[in-house]
Each structure stands twice: as C-alpha cells, then as structure tokens.
Amino acid sequence: MIYSGPAITVQMLDDGIAEFKFDLENESVNKFNRVTLDDLAAATQAVKATPQIKGLLVTSGKSFFIVGADITEFDKVFANGRDYIKDWVMDIHRTFNAFEDLDIPKVVAINGFALGGGLEMCLVNDYRVMSDKAQIGLPELNLGLIPGFGGTVRIARVAGPAKGIEWISTSRPRKAQQALADGVIDEVAPHDELREVSLRALKKAIAGEIDWQAKRAIKLQAVTMPEGDSNDFFSSIRTELSKKINSEQYPASKAFLDVIEESAAMSREQAVEVEANHFADVCVTPQADALIGLFLSDQVIKRIAKKNSANAIEVNKTAVLGAGIMGGGIAYQAVSKGTPTIMKDIGQEQLDLGIAEAEKQLDRQLQKGRLTEDKKAATLAMIQPQLNYDGFNEVDIVIEAVTENIKVKQIVLTEAENEIRDDAILASNTSTISITELAKGLKRPANFVGMHFFNPVPLMPLVEVIRGKESSAAAVSTAVALAVKMGKSPIVVEDCPGFLVNRVLFPYFDAFDLLLKEGACIQKIDQVMEDFGWPMGPAYLSDVIGLDTCVHASDVLAEGFPDRMKPDFKGATKVLFEANRFGQKNGLGFYKYEADESGRKRKAFDQEIKELLAAHVDAADGPGSVEFSAEEIRDRLMLTMCNEVARCIDEKIVSSPDEADMALNMGLGFPKFRGGALRYIDQTGLNEYIALCDRYAHLGKAYEAPQILRDMAAKGETFF
Ligand SMILES: NC(=O)c1ccc[n+]([C@@H]2O[C@H](COP(=O)([O-])OP(=O)(O)OC[C@H]3O[C@@H](n4cnc5c(N)ncnc54)[C@H](O)[C@@H]3O)[C@@H](O)[C@H]2O)c1
Structure with missing residues (x-):
C-alpha cells in the first residue's frame, strides 16, 4: 500500500x-x-x-x-x-x-x-x-x-x-x-x-x-x-x-x-x-446563503418524510373521489408512479374529462420521449373510471377531491367509509375545510387525514398532509408515504383554517386589497412583487387561482382569524368577484385575458376596473392615483405573510423553519434566491424587521410583529 x-x-x-x-x-x-x-x-x-x-x-x-x-x-x-x-x-x-x-x-x-x-x-x-x-x-x-x-x-x-x-x-x-x-x-x-x-x-x-x-x-x-x-x-x-x-x-x-x-x-x-x-x-452573497439553505432544508424535509412514513400501511391501490381538476390530476399522478387507482364521479361526462386530462399529461410525456405508446396505454388502463363504489373494499386509501362544500364532502366521505376496509385510510384534498370538522361525522375519525395537493398536480411538488385532532399516526404516515411514492414532497401540518400555505397567503392578499383601497396601482404592485422575485404579482396570482376561490377561502380565514384576516372594508377582490369577474377562468379578473395568435391567454389592462373600483377607494382621484414607493408595497405585502409564518412556527402548525420555508417555496413559488419567509426575516435582521412591522402596525394586527419575533430578537436568536 x-x-x-x-x-x-x-x-x-x-x-x-x-x-x-x-x-x-x-x-x-x-x-x-x-x-x-x-x-x-x-x-x-x-x-x-x-x-x-x-x-x-x-x-x-x-x-x-x-x-x-x-x-x-x-x-x-x-x-x-x-x-x-x-x-x-x-x-x-x-x-x-x-x-x-x-x-x-x-x-x-x-x-x-x-x-x-x-x-x-x-x-x-x-x-x-x-x-x-x-x-x-x-x-x-x-x-x-x-x-x-x-x-x-x-x-x-x-x-x-x-x-x-x-x-x-x-x-x-x-x-x-x-x-x-x-x-x-x-x-x-x-x-x-x-x-x-x-x-x-x-x-x-x-x-x-x-x-x-x-x-x-x-x-x-x-x-x-x-x-x-x-x-x-x-x-x-x-x-x-x-x-x-x-x-x-x-x-x-x-x-x-x-x-x-x-x-x-x-x-x-x-x-x-x-x-x-x-x-x-x-x-x-445573501442569494448563496438562501439557496444553500434551501438545499439543506430539502434534505431535512426528506429525512422528516422518511421518519414520518414509519407507521404507514402499504398502499397498493387507491381511489379518488371526484374527477375534476384535482381528482383527475391526483389519479394521473398515482398511476404514473405505478399505483392503480379507481376514479369515481357522479357523471360520465366528468369521468371522461378526468380521463382526458390524464391522457393529455401522458401525451406530454410521450412527446418528450419519456414514454412509449405501450407504456402510455398501460398507465392509462391503471385508472379505473366508474360511477359506483365497486372495488372500494380493495383500496388502501381513498383521496376525496369533490366540490369544496362541507355538506357534499361529509356525505361523500360517509358513503366511502361504508365501502372501504376498516383499516383503510380516508383522505381529503380540501383546501379550506377543517379536517377535524370533517372527521366529526365519521365512524373511524382516526383513519382520516388531510392530503392537500396543489394545482396543477403533476407540476406542483408540495403535498400538505394535515393532521386532524383525531388523525392516527398510521393515517398521517400513510398519507406521507403515498405522497412520496407519488413523487411529491409531503410536509405535515396541524389542522387550522387555511392549513399552512393558504393561511399565510391570505394576509398577503388582504394587504394587497388594502393598498388598492388606498389608491395604489394594480400593475405597479404586480411589477414590484415580480421584481422581488415572485413568479407573478398578487393581482395576476388571484386571477390564476380564481377570484371566486379567493373570496371563498378568504371568508374561511376571516372566520378563523377575525383579529387579523377580517378586513373592515370590501376589498377589490370581492368587488370584482361580485361583478362576475372570476379571473382567468372566465377571461375577466384584475386583468382581462385574450388569446394571442398562438392561442395562449395573455393578460391586458382593463379600463373597466377603474370604474368598478371607483366607489371602493379612499383616494380622491380614484383607483391607481396614489403613488406608493416600491419599498412600501414590498414591505406591506411581505410583512403580513412573513408574520403569519412566524405565528405558525410559534403555534407549531408546522414543526420546523426548514419545513415552513420549503412549503412556501414549493406551494407558493416563494423566490428561491430569497430562501423562504423565515430566511427573509433572518436576512433582513430581526431588529430591522421588527422596526418595519412597527412602522406599519397602525394598519392592523396582521402587520404587528408577533411576540415570537420580539422574544427571539431579545435573545439574539435567528430561525436558521
Ligand atoms: N382547483 C384547485 O386549484 C385546488 C387546489 C387544491 C385543492 N383543491 C380542492 O380540491 C377539491 C376539488 O376541487 P376541483 O378544483 O378539482 O373541483 P372540480 O369542480 O373541478 O371537481 C369536483 C368534481 O367532484 C365531482 N363530484 C361532486 N360530487 C361528487 C360525489 N358525490 N361523488 C363523486 N364526485 C363528485 C364533480 O362532478 C366534479 O367532477 C376541492 O375540495 C378543492 O378545494 C382545489
């Protein structure tokens, strides 16, 4: 040697x-x-x-x-x-x-x-x-x-x-x-x-x-x-x-x-x-600090997912209830990673649409050369579309993705529970309804858990796994293990209105509505936030999500956190929704959408917005007439979101800063080069950050620095 x-x-x-x-x-x-x-x-x-x-x-x-x-x-x-x-x-x-x-x-x-x-x-x-x-x-x-x-x-x-x-x-x-x-x-x-x-x-x-x-x-x-x-x-x-x-x-x-x-x-x-x-x-550079931090956080969440999978039951077959945007996407994702899936809906037309959506995804893979025709056919055949509950006794987990309505969901979940084995898991893809609340009508609430996928399912890596008050370790574990098997990154969060991701997004939307009420310009706000690094500004994002969905979710959050998420004015989002502007889905939202030569929907400014919002702004010269600095726009929007993330850490809704920042990254597209909300607070410096909160505290509770930040600052602590 x-x-x-x-x-x-x-x-x-x-x-x-x-x-x-x-x-x-x-x-x-x-x-x-x-x-x-x-x-x-x-x-x-x-x-x-x-x-x-x-x-x-x-x-x-x-x-x-x-x-x-x-x-x-x-x-x-x-x-x-x-x-x-x-x-x-x-x-x-x-x-x-x-x-x-x-x-x-x-x-x-x-x-x-x-x-x-x-x-x-x-x-x-x-x-x-x-x-x-x-x-x-x-x-x-x-x-x-x-x-x-x-x-x-x-x-x-x-x-x-x-x-x-x-x-x-x-x-x-x-x-x-x-x-x-x-x-x-x-x-x-x-x-x-x-x-x-x-x-x-x-x-x-x-x-x-x-x-x-x-x-x-x-x-x-x-x-x-x-x-x-x-x-x-x-x-x-x-x-x-x-x-x-x-x-x-x-x-x-x-x-x-x-x-x-x-x-x-x-x-x-x-x-x-x-x-x-x-x-x-x-x-x-702060960018290297953020990106290296995210890389390490990604390793952390993988390790946590492994640990959280320890009590999982083996999933060999799944069922999805609802063949809509989400149900179709979830069924596709499950079969594309090798798990046969029953897809149940109440109408043949919806089932056909769900299958068509899965086929579209497979065709994309085919065009990219990642799939052969045979493999495509075999994968598609693993989705079993049906209008009844036949075969539900063979599935290990059911993921419910029907219309976002508590009554409909409770009926569907009860029906499904009667058809599955006693040890099988029931999961709901609800984006707003409390998992603990949904579990109330069930015979086996311990077997029930939230599994919140993001839209579009094939592209979005995050799955929030929501632990209800009664959810058992096996139910949570099975949801985590299945998410991993489906190629996703699960993060376990505790049940609360909006769970983690939507809970921190809506104060940001509220801050956007308040700026508009004070007369800020929609396009300028979007531009400032896109320059900050977001893939889209809040107006455009609302249009993509759908203003109807935003209004519905914001009502849920207002009820859950009235001290800071219940505005005392009618925000622009609601005004536009009431004027039948639902966002991209009907071509009219904060912007209007028209197809270009290639058929892609392009956003354009719509003059009508000014008239619709005129009665709802404080500024004498109407909507868009007040000039706000880029810093003020950025700070007012970011503080409300980051404060809520800090509260979620304090309340242990999410168990670590790594998971919180990764969830924002994967679920909302938080700019990668900034890490996530908590790293943003660290990089701003806790004292500086709290001073900013103090500057805007008069705007409402959402802007006030949470106690956890003051305590950390006093002890000289940081999140990372
Ligand atoms: N769309 C999103 O961006 C998004 C994101 C995350 C979570 N979610 C949640 O996913 C769920 C589904 O949303 P979606 O956007 O796919 O809705 P959707 O309207 O596209 O689809 C809902 C489907 O459920 C079917 N359905 C209704 N009652 C049923 C029943 N009794 N049995 C079986 N099927 C039934 C409907 O026919 C429809 O096909 C909702 O809870 C929603 O909050 C949606």
Missing part, C-alpha cells in the same frame, strides 16, 4: 500502475469534505514520492463517483468572510493542481454520479472514461455558487467556451453519450467493463499511444476561442443568458461568465486565481 487514509487509498497494481481510490470511510458516498481534501493532498505527495508508479487509475469505492463538495461544511468556512474563502479555495487549487501536475498519466474511471467538485476532480485527470450508467455535471449555480475547484477554468479549456458555458449555466447532469459528444469526457464504457476499458486506456497512455501530455497542455494554457471576435462571442452569450436568468437575483449566473471571459487568455495558474476571486465573492 502506497497510501492509506480515511478517504483515499493508493495501491500498486501490475505494470507500474497504481490505483488511486476514493472511498470515504463511514459514509455512503464520496464527497469533498475537509478529510477528503487533506487526504487528496497527502495521497498526491505519496504518489509523487513513488517513482515506480508509471500511471494512475483513479476510481471510486462507492456506487457514485464523488457527489461534490460537502455542503454542510460551507457554513463554517463562509462565516469567516470573503478573504478567508479565497485563501481556502486557493489552497484547494494548489492541491488539485499538484495532482494534475503529477508527472505520470492519470485515467479516471467515472462509475456513477460525478457532480460539482466530483466532476472538477475528473477534469484534473488526463483522460476520462465514463460508465454508460453514470451522470456528470456542474450544478453549482443551483446553490448560488460557481464551480470553484477549477471547474469553470478547466471545462472551458477541455470542451471549449460555448459548451463549458452551456454546462455551467444549465446546471443539469449529463449522460455519458452527451458528455462524450460535448468533449467533456474521452470515452464511454459499458458499466461492467469500465475498469477494463480504463486500464486499457491507461496502458496506452503509458505506452505513448494516447498523447496525454497534449491533453493536459490544453488545460494549462489559454482557452481556444471560436473563430471571430471574442468580445462579440461573450456579449451575445450574455444577452442570451440574461433572457433566461436575472443576474441581479442570481449573481453567480454572471460571475461564472466573468471568470471565463476575464481568464480566457490566461494560463491555468492565473485563471484559477480569477476563479477564486469570483467564487469568494458569490459565496458571501
């Missing part, structure tokens, strides 16, 4: 070849944590000190190659500030460069995922052989970072600047054939023959049949630019990228391009320092 450490071993094989194996002890995956980085430096020295090694075969002892840097260690490093980070990463560059500069050929056998730092390690090798089952990529932008272990520099030199930019900007992992076509790897091997093929390549390199020195030289010199003016090249790429991603919101999306452009004419030594400078700059 030439070297043996906790993460790496180096062992002599035959013919002067040594195997340099990553195999981090006590971990299921390899990652670049402190231990591995230290080991890499030491193992490299050991190789250097062993003249009989003629070539290195670089392998992994795990099923993945290396999954990247250890993100859980970032916090400690980043807390030391920008200059420390630069020194830290320059140190890593010295380690990677020393490995790259070893005077012998190095062939890496990429057996599984090599992401971020994992691919950067592959790039310092001279020749890359990739299993046909592996995937590689540079996903750093997802974390608000740029590849910082030389990846930005090397991929532009190995694959050319255009491909390098494409790989980093899209963040997505690539399969072997794509990686080969893009010039990021040298050879693809059938998975079972990876070692053999890699050894063969290494022997050829040792024998001089593969010019590994030439391959290495490319990485040490300036980028080979495409023909033409390189200023034009970069400026056209910048223009293209700016259409897809906002660099104010995601600074790393500009920083990695800056590295490639600024260092294009430089040698590796100078180029990695440029990379290190930009890397250190992005690490300390």
Whole structure:
C-alpha cells in the first residue's frame, strides 16, 4: 500500500500502475469534505514520492463517483468572510493542481454520479472514461455558487467556451453519450467493463499511444476561442443568458461568465486565481446563503418524510373521489408512479374529462420521449373510471377531491367509509375545510387525514398532509408515504383554517386589497412583487387561482382569524368577484385575458376596473392615483405573510423553519434566491424587521410583529 487514509487509498497494481481510490470511510458516498481534501493532498505527495508508479487509475469505492463538495461544511468556512474563502479555495487549487501536475498519466474511471467538485476532480485527470450508467455535471449555480475547484477554468479549456458555458449555466447532469459528444469526457464504457476499458486506456497512455501530455497542455494554457471576435462571442452569450436568468437575483449566473471571459487568455495558474476571486465573492452573497439553505432544508424535509412514513400501511391501490381538476390530476399522478387507482364521479361526462386530462399529461410525456405508446396505454388502463363504489373494499386509501362544500364532502366521505376496509385510510384534498370538522361525522375519525395537493398536480411538488385532532399516526404516515411514492414532497401540518400555505397567503392578499383601497396601482404592485422575485404579482396570482376561490377561502380565514384576516372594508377582490369577474377562468379578473395568435391567454389592462373600483377607494382621484414607493408595497405585502409564518412556527402548525420555508417555496413559488419567509426575516435582521412591522402596525394586527419575533430578537436568536 502506497497510501492509506480515511478517504483515499493508493495501491500498486501490475505494470507500474497504481490505483488511486476514493472511498470515504463511514459514509455512503464520496464527497469533498475537509478529510477528503487533506487526504487528496497527502495521497498526491505519496504518489509523487513513488517513482515506480508509471500511471494512475483513479476510481471510486462507492456506487457514485464523488457527489461534490460537502455542503454542510460551507457554513463554517463562509462565516469567516470573503478573504478567508479565497485563501481556502486557493489552497484547494494548489492541491488539485499538484495532482494534475503529477508527472505520470492519470485515467479516471467515472462509475456513477460525478457532480460539482466530483466532476472538477475528473477534469484534473488526463483522460476520462465514463460508465454508460453514470451522470456528470456542474450544478453549482443551483446553490448560488460557481464551480470553484477549477471547474469553470478547466471545462472551458477541455470542451471549449460555448459548451463549458452551456454546462455551467444549465446546471443539469449529463449522460455519458452527451458528455462524450460535448468533449467533456474521452470515452464511454459499458458499466461492467469500465475498469477494463480504463486500464486499457491507461496502458496506452503509458505506452505513448494516447498523447496525454497534449491533453493536459490544453488545460494549462489559454482557452481556444471560436473563430471571430471574442468580445462579440461573450456579449451575445450574455444577452442570451440574461433572457433566461436575472443576474441581479442570481449573481453567480454572471460571475461564472466573468471568470471565463476575464481568464480566457490566461494560463491555468492565473485563471484559477480569477476563479477564486469570483467564487469568494458569490459565496458571501445573501442569494448563496438562501439557496444553500434551501438545499439543506430539502434534505431535512426528506429525512422528516422518511421518519414520518414509519407507521404507514402499504398502499397498493387507491381511489379518488371526484374527477375534476384535482381528482383527475391526483389519479394521473398515482398511476404514473405505478399505483392503480379507481376514479369515481357522479357523471360520465366528468369521468371522461378526468380521463382526458390524464391522457393529455401522458401525451406530454410521450412527446418528450419519456414514454412509449405501450407504456402510455398501460398507465392509462391503471385508472379505473366508474360511477359506483365497486372495488372500494380493495383500496388502501381513498383521496376525496369533490366540490369544496362541507355538506357534499361529509356525505361523500360517509358513503366511502361504508365501502372501504376498516383499516383503510380516508383522505381529503380540501383546501379550506377543517379536517377535524370533517372527521366529526365519521365512524373511524382516526383513519382520516388531510392530503392537500396543489394545482396543477403533476407540476406542483408540495403535498400538505394535515393532521386532524383525531388523525392516527398510521393515517398521517400513510398519507406521507403515498405522497412520496407519488413523487411529491409531503410536509405535515396541524389542522387550522387555511392549513399552512393558504393561511399565510391570505394576509398577503388582504394587504394587497388594502393598498388598492388606498389608491395604489394594480400593475405597479404586480411589477414590484415580480421584481422581488415572485413568479407573478398578487393581482395576476388571484386571477390564476380564481377570484371566486379567493373570496371563498378568504371568508374561511376571516372566520378563523377575525383579529387579523377580517378586513373592515370590501376589498377589490370581492368587488370584482361580485361583478362576475372570476379571473382567468372566465377571461375577466384584475386583468382581462385574450388569446394571442398562438392561442395562449395573455393578460391586458382593463379600463373597466377603474370604474368598478371607483366607489371602493379612499383616494380622491380614484383607483391607481396614489403613488406608493416600491419599498412600501414590498414591505406591506411581505410583512403580513412573513408574520403569519412566524405565528405558525410559534403555534407549531408546522414543526420546523426548514419545513415552513420549503412549503412556501414549493406551494407558493416563494423566490428561491430569497430562501423562504423565515430566511427573509433572518436576512433582513430581526431588529430591522421588527422596526418595519412597527412602522406599519397602525394598519392592523396582521402587520404587528408577533411576540415570537420580539422574544427571539431579545435573545439574539435567528430561525436558521
Ligand atoms: N382547483 C384547485 O386549484 C385546488 C387546489 C387544491 C385543492 N383543491 C380542492 O380540491 C377539491 C376539488 O376541487 P376541483 O378544483 O378539482 O373541483 P372540480 O369542480 O373541478 O371537481 C369536483 C368534481 O367532484 C365531482 N363530484 C361532486 N360530487 C361528487 C360525489 N358525490 N361523488 C363523486 N364526485 C363528485 C364533480 O362532478 C366534479 O367532477 C376541492 O375540495 C378543492 O378545494 C382545489
């Protein structure tokens, strides 16, 4: 054994070849944590000190190659500030460069995922052989970072600047054939023959049949630019990228391009320092803090879901009641993940619509090449549309998604309960009705739980699992496990009006209505909130949800929380609803909707709104006549939402800040680069945030800082 450490071993094989194996002890995956980085430096020295090694075969002892840097260690490093980070990463560059500069050929056998730092390690090798089952990529932008272990520099030199930019900007992992076509790897091997093929390549390199020195030289010199003016090249790429991603919101999306452009004419030594400078700059941005935080929160909610699934009964068959927008979507989602599903409605026409909706979704998959005709037919056949309760004794769970009316739901749930086995679970997809209340008429209330999917079901990852007062651990567990099986991210919340997501959304809508009453301009509010990062502003969002649905839900919340969600005036949403403007569904809401040439509904300003709202605003010059600053609009809307999230934490409606922020992210589209509501409070600074609440407290209780925030501020605490 030439070297043996906790993460790496180096062992002599035959013919002067040594195997340099990553195999981090006590971990299921390899990652670049402190231990591995230290080991890499030491193992490299050991190789250097062993003249009989003629070539290195670089392998992994795990099923993945290396999954990247250890993100859980970032916090400690980043807390030391920008200059420390630069020194830290320059140190890593010295380690990677020393490995790259070893005077012998190095062939890496990429057996599984090599992401971020994992691919950067592959790039310092001279020749890359990739299993046909592996995937590689540079996903750093997802974390608000740029590849910082030389990846930005090397991929532009190995694959050319255009491909390098494409790989980093899209963040997505690539399969072997794509990686080969893009010039990021040298050879693809059938998975079972990876070692053999890699050894063969290494022997050829040792024998001089593969010019590994030439391959290495490319990485040490300036980028080979495409023909033409390189200023034009970069400026056209910048223009293209700016259409897809906002660099104010995601600074790393500009920083990695800056590295490639600024260092294009430089040698590796100078180029990695440029990379290190930009890397250190992005690490300390609030956006990186938020995006890394979300990544870690996502891991947390996965772990919690696993724990929460512990008491689940096995679900082999489901039934959905109601074949409407939601029932159809839920049935599709269940069968697409392999669970046969009965779909029951009261009319053949509705059943046909539900099936048509599922077929539309499957056709999309077919067009994308993710499905064959046979698979489509087989999946569709797993939905059993019917008008009666035949076969309900065979299902393990029933998800009720009928019309949002407590009486209708109670009748339907009682009927279903009589048809299913005693141990089967009943779930409701209600968006507003109390689960505890719905359970009251049931014989087995312990088997009843809320399962709140979001619209459109195939696209929205969140499922709120609502624990009613009587819901058993098995009922909650089964709902969580089924949501995971359906490819969704469940978050368990306690029963209360609006549950978590709608409870925190409606104070925001109330704040919007109050601004309109004071004479603010609808389009300006939408613009301010879209600039903040929301996918749509509150007016547009109300139209998408449906003003009828908004009014209905807001009545439920007003009843539940009259102290802060019952406005003492008639809001614009209600005024428009009463004028039969229901939003996108009937083409008239806060905006009017007209189909463009391609048939897509486009929103346009509707003059009639001013007349409808004229009698309901305080401003002398009518709706839209009062100028509010962007800050005031932003603060009034965000404070009401964030305050309510803090109250939900205080009341333990949701059990952790990670789950709360993830729920807002997945259920409402809270801007990712801001993390979530609680991280937004942390980043604003608790004292500063409370001062803002105090400024607007005269507007109502929803704007007042909840006690939990004052207590936290007094103790110097934060949510994360
Ligand atoms: N639409 C959304 O955005 C959304 C989002 C989350 C949750 N939800 C909730 O999902 C549920 C369904 O909403 P939707 O938008 O799909 O409504 P929908 O009006 O599109 O569909 C309801 C379906 O239930 C059927 N139905 C009525 N009585 C029935 C009965 N006795 N037995 C079987 N089927 C019956 C109707 O025929 C209709 O097909 C509601 O509770 C709603 O609050 C809706």
